[in-house]
Amino acid sequence: MHNTQSRLRRLLAGGLQALRTLLVGPQILAFVPAITLAGFWYGGEGMLVASTLFLPALMGLVSLFEQQTPARPAPAGRDPGTGLALPSSVEAAIDEALETASQTGRRPACLALAIDEAETLRPRLGETGWEQAMKEWGWRLQGALRGGDIVARDGAGGFAVALSPTSTLDLEALIQIAARLQEAIVAPVAIGGQRLHATASVGFCLPREAAGDRGAHSLRAARAALRAARLSGPGSIRAHVPGTDPAIHEPGPEDAAEAELAAALDAGQIVAWFQPQICTDTGAVSGMEALARWVHPERGVIAPAAFLPMIRSAGLQRKLTDRIVAEATAALRSWDEAGLDVPRVAVNFSHEDLADPMLAERLRWALDAAAIAPARLVVEVLETVISETGDDIITRSVTQLAELGCPIDLDDFGTGHAAIAHIRRFRVNRIKIDRSLVTRVDSDVEQRKVVAAILELAARLGVETLAEGVETVAEHAILAQLGCGHVQGYGIARPMPLADSLRWLSERRQKTPIASWPGRAAG
Known part of the structure; x- marks a missing residue:
């Protein structure tokens, strides 16, 4: 009963706030010409003059009265600017729910939300306007939740949420709730004659992960997830993963390098280069791998090892991945239009990429926009990401990508501890044997035994294989004889820009007979 009354009070307060915004907000100005015209129609010139002068004056007085009316002081334990609860109320609600969780089987959850680019919006609105906006957003968030849920003000531009206990509060449900809270923020807010558009990032934590x-x-874990979300860009959602709390950033000399890197990404200096993959049975090109390269105007081509760590620390991973995916799909279209047979292209997806619960939707949209079938975009995932993660978000993302139709490659196989169960669980289509195992496979007997064992395992599991880092014809030949399905490396071709790949593919098609390529042993 109490929850119903609270919800009715919130709905009534929200309705009155919306009515007040309608009457004194900037949108009422659109009706002034119609009102004055009606005055002239029914009352002549006298009424026209009166309405033209009186109506704007009345609006100004109402607005002035609204601004000068002192706000009622917030109750004890409430934020004075918005009237919302304080973070301590969120902690107390979760404490209370956890005490009875073992008897009821119902558990709470915690979310943290921050208005994106608040440091820019706040000075623009001024303190009074910003507090009005935070109050409006707080009421909207409360209206998007259940009566027993608590929304608290958490810092200048943030909110904390305690979800009341339920037996169905799993990962999928929390992602949907986070998206619903984001939708509540997106609708514009009228403040002081301005229509304010904002977005929000969300982090959340299930109690078992704290x-x-x-x-x-x-709450601490939800805030850590929020920091990870904000590093990924505006409007991101992240779940807390134990042991992955991003450190609070302290300004340092690396900031200038990160700023240069961000500018390079915006300027299109960081692009995709492509390295061919060859089928050992036929010698035909079986695919390409898209690899990031920084083409610096003064320093030339910079390898990814020199800038990828800064990409992650600067929160640019999502933007980089989107760029590489876009260029990979564009390359497929270019090869198709040139009549060149490249069945698929592989793109590396990092832990940060796979931690995004919206990754599959982003990829679906990119593929639809480029009119490329999902089966032609290979998702490469490091073996260490699969073998070391206990993150449900990672599992969910890989599963969704497989369900979308994207083949899954397990990269750098042999360097981690991926179990057979992981290969099955993540629907791996192909394992990529790490270059450290491929080097000297033609001359090192022990190395050859290890590779042969991996190939035998893959054959029994029905998984394709690709050896990376192939640098000599002898390595290529022995891998083909051992039964490795595909090879890739400098011995075949170095990574190259798209224009060079078009020439390379055309020349290869014209001059190289398939029979001349090292193939598997007969029989």
Whole structure:
């Protein structure tokens, strides 16, 4: 009963706020000409003059009265600017729910939300306008939740949320709730004659993933997930992963390098180069791998090892991945239009990429926009990401990408501890044998035994194989004889820009008979 009354009070307050915004907000100005024209129609010139002068004056007085009316002080334990609860209320609610969770089987959850680019919006609105906006967003968030859920003000531009206990509060449900809260923020807010458009990033934590069994632990974990979300760009959602709390950034000399890197990405200096993959049975090109290269105007081509760590620390991973995917799909279209047979292109997806619960939707949209079938975009995932993660988000992302129709390559196989169960669980289509195992495979007997064992395992599992880092014809030949399905490396071709790949493919098609390529042993 109490929850119903609280919800009715919130709905009534929200309705009154919307009515007040309608009457004194900037949108009422659109009706002034119609009102004055009606005055002239029914009352002549006298009414026209009166309405023209009186109506704007009345609006100004109402607005002035609204601004000068002192706000009622917030109740104890409430934020004075918005009237919302304080973060301590979120912690207390989660503590209370966790105490009875073992008897009820119902558990709470915690979310943290931050308005994107608040440091820019806040000075533009001024303190009074910003507090009005935060109050409006707070009421909207409360209206998007259940009566027993708590929304608290958390810092200058953030909110904390405690979801009341339920037995169905799993990962999928929390992602949907986070998206619903984002939708509540997106609708424009009228403040001081301005229509403010904003977005929000969200981090969340299930109690079982927190470092302890107290509400403070859950809130701390949700804030850590929020920091990870904000590093990924505006409007991101992240779940807390134990042990991955991003450190609070302290300004340092690397900031200038990160700023240069961000500018290079915006200027199109970081692009996709392509390295061919060859079928050992036929010698035909079986695919390409898209690899990031920084084409610096002064320093020339910079290898990814020199800038990828900064990409991650600067929060540019999502933008880079989107760029490489876009260029990979564009390359497929270019090869098709040139009549060149490149069945598929592979793109590397990092842990940060796979931690995005919206990754599959982003990829679906990119493929639809380019009119490319999902089966032609290979998702490469490092073996270490699969073998070391306990993150449900990672599992969910890889599963969704497989369901979308994208083949899954397990990269750098042999360097981690991926079990057979992981290969099955993540629907791996092909394993890429790491270059450290391929080097000297033609002359090192022990190395050859290891590779042969991997190939035998893959054959029994029905998984394709590709050896990377092939640098000599002898390595290529022995890998083909051992039964490796595909090879890739400098011995075949170095990574190259798209224009060079078009020439390379054309020349290869014209001059190289398939029979001359090292193939598998007969029989």
